Amino acid sequence: MTSKPPFPPFTLETAIQKARMAENAWNGRDPQAVALAYTEDSRWRNRSEFIIGREEILRFLKRKWAKELDYKLIKEVWAFTDDRIAVRFQYEWHDDSGNYYRSHGNENWEFSETGLMRRREASINDVPIQESDRLFTWGEGPRPLDFPGLTELGL
Template identity: 60%
Template sequence: MEKKFPLPPFNTETALLKVQNAEDAWNSKDPERVSLAYTIDTEWRNRNQFINGREEVVNFLKDKWKKEHNYRLKKELWAFTGNRIAVRFEYEFNDESGQWFRAYGNENWEFNADGLMQKRFAAINNIPIEEKDRKLF
């Protein structure tokens, strides 16, 4: 059986590690690597999209990183209890025209007993920024 450590229930140390592991995986911009943190039948809401299952996660991330160049993400633990973690995050990227953006948001995560994320609900807003105003490198 697949396991993704640390496992719930989370404490401060393990919740912080789970968040850092997620940040590291997303910053790899490797859809396959990222998808391994999720259950086969994971459920996502990402902005206005509903994504179901690892295969859809991989396809979503491939499309995302085709459009979001020089992507850099920072996640911060907001709260945790039992098998759930809430994070706030920000990331920066530029599009094909060279316009830079900073995205802000919150995610609510729910994990199964094997430490795989079964639910991810994300609310995200983008704002255009000047390249000189970037803060994530």
């Protein structure tokens, strides 16, 4: 993939579109497809891990979804300008022992002129929850269009 619209400079509408596209892709949990949204030399900070390049991103995503089972994510645009978007997000998952978590985070994104993400800075905290406290209850794949977002869920 050499480009991924919408392209910068972003408007509120295109920033929201870009965030929803990212959310949908991550909810698909296909590391290969997700990795293609980043430049070949994309630079990440994910928690305390520093990742450089699409191949490292691919390995990271495979590890992530092998550990974070039944992963479901919601993203919400916080701010945007020209070639950057800031989002807040939460995702729910469980480990192989049946312990459930809601992970809360913020990401800062920077895009190339081709719409691929060239930089991602993510700060994330995991909060243990009971299975009965889960709020992200749709089936597999992307969040349905009529399923509430973070603000509507009171998160």
